[in-house]
Each structure stands twice: as structure tokens, then as C-alpha cells.
Amino acid sequence: MIQSSESPERIRELLRRNLQEVFGEGDAQRRRAAINDLWTNDAVLYAPPGIVEGQDAIGEFAGKLRATHPHFVYTPHGAPQVLHNAGRLAWGSGPHGEEAEYTGWDVIVVRDGRIAALYVFLDEATAEFRRSADGQS
Structure with a gap:
């Protein structure tokens, strides 16, 4: 059986930091510095x-994406989960101190x-929110 060489704590750190320092960051230079630290050169984002x-x-x-809602914050929902060389994190986004x-x-x-x-x-409720915001049914 092959075991992953990736550190579970590093995977948790990547999930948390990416949410805040890449997608939650409004300053382009700080965002870029985080991307350099957190992402591989040949990384791929599926959105x-x-x-x-x-x-x-x-x-x-x-x-x-950040420019479309600069006053929103990303809030983790629960702790990151790790499996071998992968991890997942649930999150919500909305105005600070309000419901996502x-x-x-x-x-x-x-x-x-x-x-x-x-x-x-994105959760289904989000898809419905996006369609109604775009004027689609």
C-alpha cells in the first residue's frame, strides 16, 4: 500500500490560508505572495x-471574484478534513457578521x-442565488 508523503497539517493550513489569503484578500500583491507560497506553478482551479x-x-x-463582493468575508464551516494528499473545507461567504x-x-x-x-x-442554494441575481429562472 502506498502512503501519502503530504503532511495532514500542511493540507489543513493550505485550505485555511487559501480561503483567506487568496480568495479573501483584496490586495493584489498580498494575494500574489500567497499564491506563490501555497500553489504549484502548474496549478489548476476548477470552478x-x-x-x-x-x-x-x-x-x-x-x-x-473578490472585486464582485469586496465587503464579503469567507468563514470556514467546521474543520478541514484530510485524506491522503487531498483535503476539503466547507465555507460560507457574506458580509462580516451576517449570515452567509x-x-x-x-x-x-x-x-x-x-x-x-x-x-x-457551490451548494445548491448558492446556484439558486446566482441564477436569481443574474435574472435567470
Whole structure:
């Protein structure tokens, strides 16, 4: 049986820091520094709008997403879970001190102590919120 060489604590750290320092960060330079520390050079982000490849594109995507709701904060819902070289974290996002307007899960695959892939799952209520915000039914 093959065992993962990835540290469970590092995977938990990556999940927590990515949520706050990449997707929750409004300053482009701080966000970029976090991406350099947390993500592999060839990382891939799988998110509802599509697939984003590479650190530069991930930083641009995170910045554009952040600009759509600069007053929102990301709040972990529970503790990160780790399995071999992967981890997941449930989260919510909304105005500070208020109920989350949308929720989801981040699932990461880790290679050499850094995020190689991130899969973002939005909860169904979030999909309904997004469709109604876009004027779709």
C-alpha cells in the first residue's frame, strides 16, 4: 500500500490560508505572495465558470471574484478534513457578521506541500442565488 508523503497539517493550513489569503484578500500583491507560497506553478482551479490554469490566471480570477463582493468575508464551516494528499473545507461567504449569502466546499489536491488542484463546489442554494441575481429562472 502506498502512503501519502503530504503532511495532514500542511493540507489543513493550505485550505485555511487559501480561503483567506487568496480568495479573501483584496490586495493584489498580498494575494500574489500567497499564491506563490501555497500553489504549484502548474496549478489548476476548477470552478463553476470554468477551468483556470497557472498561478497568474488563478490570481486574476481570485481578484476579479473578490472585486464582485469586496465587503464579503469567507468563514470556514467546521474543520478541514484530510485524506491522503487531498483535503476539503466547507465555507460560507457574506458580509462580516451576517449570515452567509453563499456556501460551498473547497477540495484540494496537494503535491510537494502546495496546492496542485482546487475544485470549488457551490451548494445548491448558492446556484439558486446566482441564477436569481443574474435574472435567470
